[in-house]
Amino acid sequence: MARVLIIDDDTELCTLLEEFLEREGFRITLEHNGNRGLELALNGGFDIVVLDLMLPGIDGFSVLKRLRAKSKVPVLMLTARGEDEDRIVGLELGADDYLPKPFNPRELLARIRAILRRVQGRGKGRIEVNGVVIDPGTREVFCDDRRVEMTTLEFDILETLVRSAGSVVSRDALMESMYNRKATPFDRSIDMHVSHLRRKLETDRPLIKTVRGIGYQFCASSEEAGDA
Numbered sequence: 361m362a363r364v365l366i367i368d369d370d371t372e373l374c375t376l377l378e379e380f381l382e383r384e385g386f387r388i389t390l391e392h393n394g395n396r397g398l399e400l401a402l403n404g405g406f407d408i409v410v411l412d413l414m415l416p417g418i419d420g421f422s423v424l425k426r427l428r429a430k431s432k433v434p435v436l437m438l439t440a441r442g443e444d445e446d447r448i449v450g451l452e453l454g455a456d457d458y459l460p461k462p463f464n465p466r467e468l469l470a471r472i473r474a475i476l477r478r479v480q481g482r483g484k485g486r487i488e489v490n491g492v493v494i495d496p497g498t499r500e501v502f503c504d505d506r507r508v509e510m511t512t513l514e515f516d517i518l519e520t521l522v523r524s525a526g527s528v529v530s531r532d533a534l535m536e537s538m539y540n541r542k543a544t545p546f547d548r549s550i551d552m553h554v555s556h557l558r559r560k561l562e563t564d565r566p567l568i569k570t571v572r573g574i575g576y577q578f579c580a581s582s583e584e585a586g587d588a
Contacts, residue, residue: 367397474540
C-alpha cells in the first residue's frame with residue numbers, strides 16, 4: 361500500500377482527495393502547513409508527495425527546494441491553471457510532474473500511479489555506456505567515475521535513453537513512459553529534465569543529442585558523441 365503525503369492548505373480539497381485515494385488503496389497523510397509538510401516529507405517514509413505551491417509557513421517552492429537537497433522522493437506539484445512560470449520553476453527545482461488546478465481526482469490518481477510504476481518497476485541490471493554507469497538497483501549514476509546526483513525522474517529518463525543508446529527515443533515515447541500520457545506541443549517538462557541531465561553529466565564530450573522534431577539519443581560511443 362503506497363503512502364502519499366498531500367501538502368495543501370485547501371482542507372476541503374484535501375478531505376475529498378483523502379477519501380478518494382484511500383478507496384483506491386493508498387495510505388494518505390494530510391498536512392496544510394509548509395514547514396510541517398517539509399518535516400513530514402523528510403522523515404515520514406512516503407512513496408510520493410503531492411505538493412501545492414501556495415502554503416502558509418513556507419511556500420511550495422521552498423518546500424521543494426529544501427526537500428530536493430536531502431531526498432529523492434517523487435513530487436507531484438499542484439499549480440494554478442495557466443501559471444506556466446510556476447511549472448517551469450517547479451520542474452527546475454526537481455518536481456517530477458505537475459497538475460494544474462482545478463483538476464479531476466481521477467487525473468491525479470493516474471499521475472500518481474504513473475510515477476509510482478516508473479519508480480518501482482525498473483530493472484536491476486547495472487548498465488555502462490560511453491563512460492556513464494547507472495545502477496537501477498541502488499539508483500546511482502556515475503559519469504567518468506564521478507558520482508552524479510539525480511532526481512527520480514532524471515534517473516528514469518537517463519535509464520531509458522541509455523538502454524536505447526545509439527537509437528533515437530521520441531519525446532512521445534518518453535512522455536508515455538514517464539507520465540503515461542501523450543506529449544503536447546506546449547509541454548516542455550521532458551525537455552527541461554533532459555537539459556538538467558546534460559548539465560549534470562557535463563564532460564568534454566556531449567552525451568545526449570537532440571534530434572530536432574523527434575526526440576533524444578544517448579551517444580553510444582565517443583565517435584557518435586563527436587557528431588552531436
